[in-house]
Amino acid sequence: MPRVMPIYFDNNATTPCDPRVVEAMIPYLGERFGNPASRNHAYGWEAQEAVELAREQVAALIGATAKEIVFTSGATESNNLAIKGAALYYEKKGKHIITVATEHKAVLDSCHALERDGFEVSYLDVKADGRIDLDVLAAAIRPDTILVSVMFANNEIGVIQPVAEIGALCKEKGVLFHCDAVQALAYVPVNVEALGIDLLSISAHKMYGPKGIGALYVRRGRPRVRLQALIDGGGHERGLRSGTLPTHQIVGLGKAAELCKEAIEGGEVEKIRALRDRLWSGLQAELDELYLNGSWEHRLPNNLNVSFAYVEGEAMMMGIKRIACSSGSACTSASLEPSYVLRALGVDVELAHTSIRFGLGRFNTAAEVDEALAIIVEKVKFLREMSPLYEMFKEGIDLKSIQWEAH
């Protein structure tokens, strides 16, 4: 019996590969198999032309030039290369880096690795809406600060940081600005010139492209950014990232970038926003005690992260298994600690355990939203009927007044 697949509302985790992307990739898995680095025959030329077209397509999406695009295996590698590469190249200038508590683990763990090597890292807190305070950032920049790394939009709550203001501040202080823009590129206009971004991380599989391919934008002028390569080898990608270029993957990333540009400029993104808004207003119409996590105003159009108070996230996911989404609860982890992102916003641990992330996308429909709404509302009501906490809340008992025994 074929498995009936659930409604896919987890587009912040990964996106389906657009059929147009797959179609563009296929010839490069077949007859166009050449190595783009083979300079002496038509197989190589054909592959190289495809790679350079993709480089143009990626550059066009972010307002960069093709020479500023370095292909990598994905955003984890891009973040590692940007942060460690800049730190190692500029360490004589200073050994201080600034980032934010809500960054992706690929950024935070790169910073932790540098701390073990004698760098000093400041992890800025965020406000309750998930955004950083620009005055706090300005105050954190020191004479020995070499890099500021702040994501464009958060992967859990979709909150968009004040990127242009951060870029301007970094320019003023003469500090490099790295931005992990993975979550934003399919939905929000991004222009590295207008925003003052020096290094920008890109991942194909978050923008309807294939997994296993990403890119790093590295500014070539005003200022020219230099990096210490992390992978040694044949000197591909101007020495910044050795390794034979995976032509088919790169073609897929390029096509995905082209389609995202069309989707943003052509208004397709507004349809996704309308679906997300339909989901949120539908939930609010039927259920009480819902808490939106993170800013509504400064948020990706496809993301909804909401705490269903008094209903534990994992039990909720089990009940709504017709819908593929994520929970901020961490009932399966040994630590029992819920999402560090929500905790950084100051969300109560209790509420963090009840959070669900819905990530809508290009291929979702209004019918799916309506079906999901009916399922979610029914299950939340059922699980609240089962919840001793909801019963106490309804009886007017302040749950904070009770001496709970931690276990």
Added chain:
Amino acid sequence: MAYSQKVVDHYENPQNMGSLDKNDESVGTGLVGAPACGDVMKLQLKINDDGIIEDAKFKTFGCGSAIASSSLVTTMVKGQHIEEAEQIKNADIARELSLPPVKIHCSVLAEDAIKAAIADYRRKRASQAAAQ
């Protein structure tokens, strides 16, 4: 994560979900766990003068394994003498539901809930006796 079929069954068809009158002298209420840990169980036992558990109800805030553990416990204790119910070990619950190691704490909580409900019942009886 993949749940065992027994956990899924209890989750989808919870047994004895609900509440008993907590002010009833024959009802012992156990409330264990903490919202901050993601698990709270309320177990209520109605116990007759012979110490036999006549009825059991639960409400649980927690994952599927926590819900299943409490649902299972109500079916186990009904008709038992409280001294017998006190002997139920978390390992019995975990084995019956095939809980994976990361979910053992759910069965521990269910065992604690039985003990807490019985303790509450004994407290009520003692203060009742003292009043007389």
